Amino acid sequence: MNEMTIVSQPNGAIDTSTIPGWGVDADPDNDPTYPYRERDKDDHSGTWDRPPRQNADVELLQSIEHTQRPAVFGTSTPPSGLSGMMRRAAFKKSESNLLHWLLLLGADRVNMVEGVVKDFGHGRVPNIPGEMGLRAGWKHNKPGLIAKTAGTVAVAALAVAALKRIRR
Amino acid sequence: MPYADVGPTVIPDWMDPDDAVLMTDVVPTGYQAAEMAGIRKGDTVVIFGAGPIGIMAARCAWLFGAGRVIVFDYLEYRLDFAREYGPAEVYNFKEIDDVVVFMKKTTDGLGADVAIDAVGLEASGNSWQTVMGRKLLLTSGSAIALHWAINSVKKGGIVSIVGVYGPTGNLVPIGNVVNKGITLRANQASVKRLLPRLIEHVKNGHIEPKKLITHKVPLDDVANAYHIFSRKLDNCIKPVLLPAGA
Numbered sequence: 001m002n003e004m005t006i007v008s009q010p011n012g013a014i015d016t017s018t019i020p021g022w023g024v025d026a027d028p029d030n031d032p033t034y035p036y037r038e039r040d041k042d043d044h045s046g047t048w049d050r051p052p053r054q055n056a057d058v059e060l061l062q063s064i065e066h067t068q069r070p071a072v073f074g075t076s077t078p079p080s081g082l083s084g085m086m087r088r089a090a091f092k093k094s095e096s097n098l099l100h101w102l103l104l105l106g107a108d109r110v111n112m113v114e115g116v117v118k119d120f121g122h123g124r125v126p127n128i129p130g131e132m133g134l135r136a137g138w139k140h141n142k143p144g145l146i147a148k149t150a151g152t153v154a155v156a157a158l159a160v161a162a163l164k165r166i167r168r
Numbered sequence: 169m170p171y172a173d174v175g176p177t178v179i180p181d182w183m184d185p186d187d188a189v190l191m192t193d194v195v196p197t198g199y200q201a202a203e204m205a206g207i208r209k210g211d212t213v214v215i216f217g218a219g220p221i222g223i224m225a226a227r228c229a230w231l232f233g234a235g236r237v238i239v240f241d242y243l244e245y246r247l248d249f250a251r252e253y254g255p256a257e258v259y260n261f262k263e264i265d266d267v268v269v270f271m272k273k274t275t276d277g278l279g280a281d282v283a284i285d286a287v288g289l290e291a292s293g294n295s296w297q298t299v300m301g302r303k304l305l306l307t308s309g310s311a312i313a314l315h316w317a318i319n320s321v322k323k324g325g326i327v328s329i330v331g332v333y334g335p336t337g338n339l340v341p342i343g344n345v346v347n348k349g350i351t352l353r354a355n356q357a358s359v360k361r362l363l364p365r366l367i368e369h370v371k372n373g374h375i376e377p378k379k380l381i382t383h384k385v386p387l388d389d390v391a392n393a394y395h396i397f398s399r400k401l402d403n404c405i406k407p408v409l410l411p412a413g414a
Contacts (some may be wrong), residue, residue: 013236014236014237014255014256014257015234016230016234019230019255020372020373020374021230021231021369021372021373021375022230022231022233022372023209023230023231023232023233024231024374025203025228025231025233025365026207026208026209026231026232026233026234051170051171051173052170054170062269071170071171072169072170072171077413093336098336101334101335101336105305130391132391132393132395133391133392133393133394133395134395134397135392136391136392136393136395136396136402137395137399137401140396140401140402141399141401144399
C-alpha cells in the first residue's frame, strides 16, 4: 500500500499531485443521481424472480401510504401496552401528517417508562445511569456531567416548588 | 432469508477486518457524498461536519479531482484529524463571524463549486435553530449545516446532502435554492453499488478506512461507547464494538 505523504504548498494550498489517487474517479459523465440508468442483465434490472417474502407472525404497523410490506422487516418489538396504542393511532395517519410523528415520538418515551416498569415487574432494578453510559461521561467529561446533573436537579426542584405553591 | 444472496459482499482475503467494518457505512457514505456532489477537476469543495462521514467525504473529494477541500466544524480535535487525514483546509466556525461571507471571500466572491452537508439535524452553530429544533423540538432538529451549504455554494452549484434529517419540517432557505439555481442531491449510501470500486481504492492505498477508528470497545460496554461517540468525548472519531472472543 502507498504511504500517503501529502505536501502543502507555502501558501497553505494542498499540492494535489501528492495525493494518492487524485482524480482517478473524475468523470465528466458522472451522473450519480441515476446510478441504475445504464443497467445490464447482471444487476437485477427488468424482470426477475422475486424471492419469497417474510411471513408476519406478530402484529406489524404499516404506513397507509404503502400497499405492501418490504421483503424483510423486524419482528422483535411488536406494539404493546399504552405505547402500542399510541403507535397504532399514529399509523392511521400518513407520514405527511405531523400528528403521525408526534404520536410516535410520544410513544417512544412512554415505551421507555414501560420498560422500566417491566424491569421492576421482573424483580430487576434497572441500571439507568449504566444504560446511559454515564460511567464514560464521568471518566471523560466530569465537569460537564456535574453541570448537567446540577442543572437537572435545579429544574426539578423549581418545578416541585412551583407545584407546591400552586396547591396552596 | 430474502435477498441473502444479494446483499452480502465477500471480504477479500487481503483486507484488514478494521477496514472491512468501515466499508459497510462510513466509506460508502463519505464517497457517495463526494460522488453526488458532481465534482469536476479543480473544483472547490466545502464540507460541513468533520465527523467520520465528513472526513471520509474530504478524502474522497480528491479522488474526483477536487482542487481545494475545505472542512468546517467546531471541535478542534476533529478539525486536526480532518486536516491530516483529508487532507483539508479546516476552519472552526465558532471562530468565524459569518461562515457564508467567509466562504464567499475565500472563493473570489463566487462561493464553493459544491457543498456537502455531512452533519444533519444535530448541527450546532445557530442559536435560533438550536432552540427551535434541538431544545424545543418544534422543528426536526437544526438545519444550519444545510443552510450554510445552500448559501455558500456558487450560483448553479450542487449541494450534496448525506447528513440525517427527520421527516418533519425544517428551517431551510428553500427560496435561495430557487434564486441561485442550485441542484440538491441527497441519498442514503448505495453501499452495494459502490463496494467493488471502494475495495479497489483500499487495495490501491487511496483510502485507509481503519485510520478513522479511535476506540475499540467490548460489546458489553456498548452504553459507554455510545456515550463517548455521541458526546464526542476522549477525542473520539469512530468507535468499533468487539463481540466476545473477537
